[in-house]
Amino acid sequence: MERLQSIPKSWIYVILLIVLAGPLLRPIGIPIPISSDIRKSFEAVDSLAPGSVVVFGFDYSPGSAAEMEPQAMAILEHLAEKQVKVIGISFQAQGPEMATKAFSATSWAEKEYGVDYVNLGYRAGGQAAVAAFATDIPGTFSTDYTGKPSSSFPIMQGIKTAADIDMIITIAPGQPGPEDYVRQVYGTYKTRIIAGVPAVAITQVAPYVQAGQIEGILGGLPGAAEYEILVEKPGQAVAAMDAQSLAHLLIIVLIAFRNIPSFFKAKEARAQSMSGSAQKAGRGGRS
Amino acid sequence: MLIEVGKQFSFASLFLLFVLFIYCIREARRGKVPQIRKLAALDAIEEAVGRATEVGRPVHFSPGIIELTHERSAQTLAGLSVLSYVAKLCARYDTDLVTTIMKPDVYVVAEEIVKQSFLEEGKPDRFSGEMVRFIGAEQFAYAAAAVGIMYREQVAANIMIGSWLAEALLLTEAGAQTGGIQVTGSATVAQLPFLVVASDYCLIGEEIYAASAYLSQNPVELAVVRGQDLAKVAVIALMCVGSVLLAFGSEAILQLITK
Amino acid sequence: MKNSLPVAIMTVIALIIILDFFVADAPSVQWIKQSGLVLRSWGIVIAAFAMGLGAVNLLRRHTVAISRREPEALYSVVLVGSMVIIIILGIAYGSDHPTYSFLFSNILSPASATMYASIAFYIVTAAYRSFHARSFESWVLLITAVIVMLGKAPIGSVISGFFPTAADWIQAIPNTAGMRAIMMGAALGVVSSAVKMFLGLDRTYLGLRD
Amino acid sequence: MSLDFGIWVEGLVTIAMLSYVWKENPFYRIAEHLYVGISAGHAVVMAWGNIRDAAVKPMQEEGQLVWIIPILLGVLLYSRYFKGISWIARYPVAVMVGIGTGVAVRGAIHGDFVQQISATISVGSVNDILLLVFVIASLSYFFFSRELKGPMGTVPQLGRTVLMVAFGAAFGTTVMGRMALLIGRIQFVLGDWLGIMK
Numbered sequence: 001m002e003r004l005q006s007i008p009k010s011w012i013y014v015i016l017l018i019v020l021a022g023p024l025l026r027p028i029g030i031p032i033p034i035s036s037d038i039r040k041s042f043e044a045v046d047s048l049a050p051g052s053v054v055v056f057g058f059d060y061s062p063g064s065a066a067e068m069e070p071q072a073m074a075i076l077e078h079l080a081e082k083q084v085k086v087i088g089i090s091f092q093a094q095g096p097e098m099a100t101k102a103f104s105a106t107s108w109a110e111k112e113y114g115v116d117y118v119n120l121g122y123r124a125g126g127q128a129a130v131a132a133f134a135t136d137i138p139g140t141f142s143t144d145y146t147g148k149p150s151s152s153f154p155i156m157q158g159i160k161t162a163a164d165i166d167m168i169i170t171i172a173p174g175q176p177g178p179e180d181y182v183r184q185v186y187g188t189y190k191t192r193i194i195a196g197v198p199a200v201a202i203t204q205v206a207p208y209v210q211a212g213q214i215e216g217i218l219g220g221l222p223g224a225a226e227y228e229i230l231v232e233k234p235g236q237a238v239a240a241m242d243a244q245s246l247a248h249l250l251i252i253v254l255i256a257f258r259n260i261p262s263f264f265k266a267k268e269a270r271a272q273s274m275s276g277s278a279q280k281a282g283r284g285g286r287s
Numbered sequence: 288m289l290i291e292v293g294k295q296f297s298f299a300s301l302f303l304l305f306v307l308f309i310y311c312i313r314e315a316r317r318g319k320v321p322q323i324r325k326l327a328a329l330d331a332i333e334e335a336v337g338r339a340t341e342v343g344r345p346v347h348f349s350p351g352i353i354e355l356t357h358e359r360s361a362q363t364l365a366g367l368s369v370l371s372y373v374a375k376l377c378a379r380y381d382t383d384l385v386t387t388i389m390k391p392d393v394y395v396v397a398e399e400i401v402k403q404s405f406l407e408e409g410k411p412d413r414f415s416g417e418m419v420r421f422i423g424a425e426q427f428a429y430a431a432a433a434v435g436i437m438y439r440e441q442v443a444a445n446i447m448i449g450s451w452l453a454e455a456l457l458l459t460e461a462g463a464q465t466g467g468i469q470v471t472g473s474a475t476v477a478q479l480p481f482l483v484v485a486s487d488y489c490l491i492g493e494e495i496y497a498a499s500a501y502l503s504q505n506p507v508e509l510a511v512v513r514g515q516d517l518a519k520v521a522v523i524a525l526m527c528v529g530s531v532l533l534a535f536g537s538e539a540i541l542q543l544i545t546k
Numbered sequence: 547m548k549n550s551l552p553v554a555i556m557t558v559i560a561l562i563i564i565l566d567f568f569v570a571d572a573p574s575v576q577w578i579k580q581s582g583l584v585l586r587s588w589g590i591v592i593a594a595f596a597m598g599l600g601a602v603n604l605l606r607r608h609t610v611a612i613s614r615r616e617p618e619a620l621y622s623v624v625l626v627g628s629m630v631i632i633i634i635l636g637i638a639y640g641s642d643h644p645t646y647s648f649l650f651s652n653i654l655s656p657a658s659a660t661m662y663a664s665i666a667f668y669i670v671t672a673a674y675r676s677f678h679a680r681s682f683e684s685w686v687l688l689i690t691a692v693i694v695m696l697g698k699a700p701i702g703s704v705i706s707g708f709f710p711t712a713a714d715w716i717q718a719i720p721n722t723a724g725m726r727a728i729m730m731g732a733a734l735g736v737v738s739s740a741v742k743m744f745l746g747l748d749r750t751y752l753g754l755r756d
Numbered sequence: 757m758s759l760d761f762g763i764w765v766e767g768l769v770t771i772a773m774l775s776y777v778w779k780e781n782p783f784y785r786i787a788e789h790l791y792v793g794i795s796a797g798h799a800v801v802m803a804w805g806n807i808r809d810a811a812v813k814p815m816q817e818e819g820q821l822v823w824i825i826p827i828l829l830g831v832l833l834y835s836r837y838f839k840g841i842s843w844i845a846r847y848p849v850a851v852m853v854g855i856g857t858g859v860a861v862r863g864a865i866h867g868d869f870v871q872q873i874s875a876t877i878s879v880g881s882v883n884d885i886l887l888l889v890f891v892i893a894s895l896s897y898f899f900f901s902r903e904l905k906g907p908m909g910t911v912p913q914l915g916r917t918v919l920m921v922a923f924g925a926a927f928g929t930t931v932m933g934r935m936a937l938l939i940g941r942i943q944f945v946l947g948d949w950l951g952i953m954k
Contacts, residue, residue, distance in 0.1 A: 493735045601800050
């Protein structure tokens with residue numbers, strides 16, 4: 001039994017890799033409950049009429065893509081199905097690449113560039129750029145990511161300010177992020193906002209959702225997975241959730257292995273361990 | 288009013304804290320020296336350096352990855368004051384020290400501190416440029432280099448006090464692999480759980496700021512720590528009174544604080 | 547003078563930056579806001595100069611290793627070479643030079659993403675190594691971690707609805723309380739350290755200890 | 757399998773960096789030194805750009821001579837290479853530390869201290885009251901000058917337990933984000949690079 005307490009490190013790593021890669025190649029399908037946040041976001045997007053114009057903020061970079069990209073793809077699939085028009089923008093330097101990747105990996109690849117969707121690229125300046133965008137879209141994004149004038153695209157006809165936009169969707173792990181869209185855009189134009197954020201940022205954004213300034217949020221990979229299920233296109237994130245569940249279970253099993261043997265031993269020599277634990281509980285020590 | 292509405296109470300508290308700390312320092316100069324409780328993590332540093340000396344392997348120190356002009360720079364400075372203690376111990380025991388640094392401005396200060404510590408221990412010639420190493424200005428490049436160094440030089444003690452981001456766990460795991468005592472400390476709440484779990488001793492939050500007083504046992508510094516305690520009593524009282532009043536329907540305290 | 551003037555400069559600058567945060571937008575104190583802004587941009591410039599010192603330290607250590615033909619010299623050649631190439635490209639042609647972007651996006655970015663991702667391995671071994679229930683407190687730590695892990699992954703709600711609910715409560719109440727107390731205590735530590743520095747009682751940052 | 761040279765380099769770097777978790781090895785060392793070299797070089801280029809755009813340009817093009825001050829302070833840092841005048845470097849350091857201490861104090865007192873106090877004063881529900889009790893208990897753990905004894909001693913003990921719960925919870929939540937990152941890398945290797953996964 002003591003052997004359970006000293007599993008070699010490399011074994012643990014191999015098991016972790018198997019546990020993570022296995023479900024990615026062959027999903028198990030552990031049921032994923034849908035939370036109210038995701039349902040609200042889904043219903044908001046679902047309420048868009050065909051032909052509505054949506055601004056999609058690709059405000060993430062390769063470093064955070066693992067968590068953010070599946071969210072973007074799931075929502076993009078839904079938008080494609082709803083026959084709306086999408087204007088892709090970015091306030092992150094590497095966002096335009098992310099946009100190109102996401103458009104080409106979803107149903108948007110079959111749609112017409114410039115008519116159904118466009119990728120207007122990146123503008124520097126953070127929060128100030130978001131403010132400029134709200135009041136003057138063609139001025140702030142005067143060209144697309146390849147440098148073609150944005151006024152040359154049919155999709156951009158009649159788009160001046162954020163008031164001409166039916167909804168803003170931003171996928172943002174940091175700043176500028178949902179807070180900036182709320183302050184700079186919602187404050188003046190009351191444009192509907194949906195935000196995708198990392199799991200750790202949900203609590204930061206929650207107050208805006210409570211106040212109704214953001215209509216819906218997606219948090220981390222689980223958010224993306226739930227959305228994929230609602231759009232009925234289970235993809236990367238759903239597969240990743242199985243991996244996620246197994247990884248959590250693996251850690252719990254390992255913790256159990258570590259503790260069960262000593263649990264039995266403790267029964268034999270309780271008095272000893274009691275005095276030992278009292279010492280260990282000393283301030284500042286290891287816990 | 289010259290102070291912005293919504294920040295007036297904060298400004299007043301800052302002023303009161305300044306007054307309180309200065310008062311405590313004056314009391315200490317009059318001879319009233321307070322005692323502070325044991326901080327096991329700091330006692331463990333000497334043991335850690337001692338063991339490294341016995342096995343003839345170096346001690347690794349890092350003051351975190353935050354630059355001097357940053358909002359969390361106070362943690363870096365707290366780390367650097369522990370560095371001066373660690374460097375003196377290393378000088379005294381003729382033990383090798385490896386300080387890894389991610390921010391260039393911190394490197395400038397850290398090198399000065401280590402040099403000075405060796406000078407004060409009367410061993411300026413034992414100091415070498417290899418003791419303070421700038422290793423890459425990006426978070427994970429720093430981590431990659433630091434774990435590489437820790438492994439290759441088989442450090443026998445790992446002391447990390449400062450502000451960290453996700454890379455903290457990489458360093459503590461490298462430290463666990465090479466063995467020896469690990470002493471960590473931080474006031475960055477997001478990383479504390481990992482430091483507490485992965486190291487042998489961890490200074491939590493405010494404890495890193497008391498480290499300098501504890502290590503030097505300087506009466507004036509101890510007096511300031513006592514001042515911090517008095518401030519905490521006041522805060523607890525304020526929260527209790529505020530809540531009781533609120534329960535009876537008065538928002539007086541809440542309004543005062545948000546002024 | 548050699549030692550007290552820097553302390554005075556440090557104190558005045560810190561006080562201006564503090565006041566800059568608190569003063570209202572009134573014309574009579576506009577100069578404080580203005581100086582705060584100017585000082586912070588100075589900080590960026592000075593810190594940029596410090597980068598040169600860091601680079602010199604890094605290059606010097608590795609060129610010494612190369613010239614001594616230490617066994618590690620090959621790696622030092624790689625480091626010095628890549629560093630010099632990217633500095634020359636960046637300064638002569640700007641960071642949008644194709645080779646520069648290639649080094650950046652195909653080496654630096656994946657290396658950084660991989661280091662970041664490798665934390666997943668260590669989080670598992672750290673849990674295995676350290677979640678050893680020896681005392682009441684380590685039990686508490688271990689059990690909360692397990693509940694929250696189950697509550698956060700779909701598997702938890704499959705086992706029991708208790709886990710997500712418990713995880714949310716733990717995060718909202720004890721977690722918030724603990725983190726809040728740490729922040730408040732640390733804030734006092736920051737202010738007390740500042741006072742010690744303003745009074746010249748702590749001059750460690752100048753390399754001086756009394 | 758991908759035929760793109762860039763993807764291959766990216767894939768090899770990924771494997772080399774990852775190989776460290778198994779064992780420190782020459783491939784890791786090469787990747788590590790390459791990574792450190794490029795990132796340090798990049799930082800130098802960025803620093804150069806900062807000095808040029810933030811200080812030199814406004815001085816040359818708009819005649820803002822005041823920028824000579826930070827440039828001079830920056831140059832003074834290099835006095836440490838010269839024995840006898842190395843103490844001059846203390847001035848730029850003092851300026852940087854002054855800025856840092858200023859932003860640290862103002863952030864600490866307002867956001868981390870006063871706003872946390874006001875957020876804690878709330879008695880709307882049982883949870884609010886528990887939160888208040890837990891905050892007070894945890895704060896009492898940080899008393900340095902006097903050990904609370906007798907029945908009062910249970911307060912810091914409770915505080916320490918609350919802190920452990922907080923750490924356990926934070927550990928548990930972070931596991932998820934970290935796994936997501938590794939899953940992302942595995943998806944790159946199996947999907948984009950090797951093409952085993954769709």
